Amino acid sequence: MTLPVTVLDVVAVRRITPRTARITFEAQALADDVGGTPDQQLKLCFPRPGQREPVLPAQQDDPMGWYRAYLAIPEAERPLLRSFTLRRRQPGTRRIEIDFVLHGSTGPAAAWALRAAPGDRLGMVGPSTLYAPPVPFAEAAVAADWVLLAGDETALPALATLLEALPAGVRALAWVEVADTAERQELVSRADLEVRWVHRDGAAPGAALTAAFRGAEPPAGEPLVWMAGEAGAVRALRRRLVEEWGVPKPRIDFTGYWRHRLTQDDAPTAEDLADAQERLAARS
CATH class of the missing domain: 3.40.50.80 (Nucleotide-binding domain of ferredoxin-NADP reductase (FNR) module)
Known part of the structure; x- marks a missing residue:
């Protein structure tokens, strides 16, 4: 079983609490089972400073192949990885919602979310039922x-x-x-x-x-x-x-x-x- 790698484009950003942003993404590709079960874990790939979008690892044929491909990316270009949980998939679409806790501006995820806007782009590895x-x-x-x-x-x-x-x-x-x-x-x-x-x-x-x-x-x-x-x-x-x-x-x-x-x-x-x-x- 492979771990999918795909591109996410920001569609909407909404503050659901003063310190939590719910960001809606359109995925370029999304398996049918994504969003079908609770607590689906995934990794987001954030661009390095100076990059408009992250360099993503190539899709591989085995579950950990993505990580070997990730490490093969030159360090200066390698995306920053952070773990998240899928909050919701909008039924019948490739749109997903992910919540970001805005706990400061130093970490790559919170800093990115503070200024996120429609049209911004991230990468996603997973989720997969392999780890259910x-x-x-x-x-x-x-x-x-x-x-x-x-x-x-x-x-x-x-x-x-x-x-x-x-x-x-x-x-x-x-x-x-x-x-x-x-x-x-x-x-x-x-x-x-x-x-x-x-x-x-x-x-x-x-x-x-x-x-x-x-x-x-x-x-x-x-x-x-x-x-x-x-x-x-x-x-x-x-x-x-x-x-x-x-x-x-x-x-x-x-x-x-x-x-x-x-x-x-x-x-x-x-x-x-x-x-x-x-x-x-x-x-x-």
């Missing part, structure tokens, strides 16, 4: 007594698609940390949903969300947990759920989307590598 979990989230949720989804604003695109995929009759809890009240987004689900918004109000990333679980009592029965956000905060919250709520580790799907004071270009820490190994073992 062995048991679909909605199917696993039906088999559980309750579902918890937790994260920060970077997790909201994936979290929202997972909630939208849940059927009626599922008990779902969504605990989300955002900067302040203005950053709340509407979350829609057919499930029996309870949403708790936690405001950071200047605290360190993840501190408010982790603290919110202190003293809270988990629902009775078998859980299913999904969480994502700042890597250190995800680790701390996972420990709390295991040690204080008694959630078995195999029942927690966790991902560190970003790292405080580090970028995706920085080398992984020992904790990052340990997390990756544990996630691979859980899915094997």
